[in-house]
Amino acid sequence: MPTFWLIILYFLVKSNYWKNFFLYLGFIFLLITSLPIVSIYVGKFFYNDNYRISNQNKKPVYVLVPGAGTFFVGNGKTFPTPETIRRAWYGIELSKQFSIPLIFAGSEDALLSAKYFNDEVKQILIVETKSLNTFEMVKNLKKIINISDGPLLLATNPIHHRRTILALKKQNFDVLIPDNYIKNIVTNYSVIPSIKGIGSFNGIIYESLGIAWYYFTGKI
Numbered sequence: 001m002p003t004f005w006l007i008i009l010y011f012l013v014k015s016n017y018w019k020n021f022f023l024y025l026g027f028i029f030l031l032i033t034s035l036p037i038v039s040i041y042v043g044k045f046f047y048n049d050n051y052r053i054s055n056q057n058k059k060p061v062y063v064l065v066p067g068a069g070t071f072f073v074g075n076g077k078t079f080p081t082p083e084t085i086r087r088a089w090y091g092i093e094l095s096k097q098f099s100i101p102l103i104f105a106g107s108e109d110a111l112l113s114a115k116y117f118n119d120e121v122k123q124i125l126i127v128e129t130k131s132l133n134t135f136e137m138v139k140n141l142k143k144i145i146n147i148s149d150g151p152l153l154l155a156t157n158p159i160h161h162r163r164t165i166l167a168l169k170k171q172n173f174d175v176l177i178p179d180n181y182i183k184n185i186v187t188n189y190s191v192i193p194s195i196k197g198i199g200s201f202n203g204i205i206y207e208s209l210g211i212a213w214y215y216f217t218g219k220i
Contacts, residue, residue: 047177068081081109134160155178
């Protein structure tokens with residue numbers, strides 16, 4: 001994303017000096033953000049201290065799985081994104097582990113996940129299909145379950161933890177995060193530029209902007 005804006009500046013300025021400056025700077029940003037190791041270490045900000053803002057001393061009563069989008073494949077067919085599927089599988093495993101009901105939340109994401117994994121879900125399934133973002137999801141959950149029931153166990157990407165936990169706590173929900181949630185680890189491939197590295201860094205920027213927006217609009 002930083003590279004995109006630098007490219008726009010490149011075409012807006014007339015000075016060759018500034019054109020070269022933005023061109024080189026854009027290349028440097030593209031190289032840095034394509035390194036998975038950069039996203040791994042920057043991303044730790046979003047989940048390293050989540051135990052401090054979650055309530056780990058209580059037993060969860062629901063597993064909450066926020067959706068992560070869908071994609072259209074033609075012929076009127078829509079499928080969950082790979083990230084939505086990963087979250088759903090993780091939520092199902094947690095539901096089995098703790099023997100508690102599972103909640104799929106988030107517009108069409110939730111509906112497709114419920115249909116896609118219908119045979120895998122052994123516990124009671126609750127589907128929230130009206131929300132288009134994390135804030136709406138939290139507000140709609142208050143219409144479906146009682147806050148007094150107990151804590152929600154969050155099954156989502158660690159990058160999404162902080163904003164989701166803060167939004168839930170703002171509405172007085174108790175939240176827990178699992179002990180074994182997936183974290184990115186450094187490998188030999190983490191220093192090799194890749195499209196995945198760029199995607200991960202863009203996810204960090206998106207989440208940072210989301211947290212800032214939620215903070216200034218009073219949602220967290």
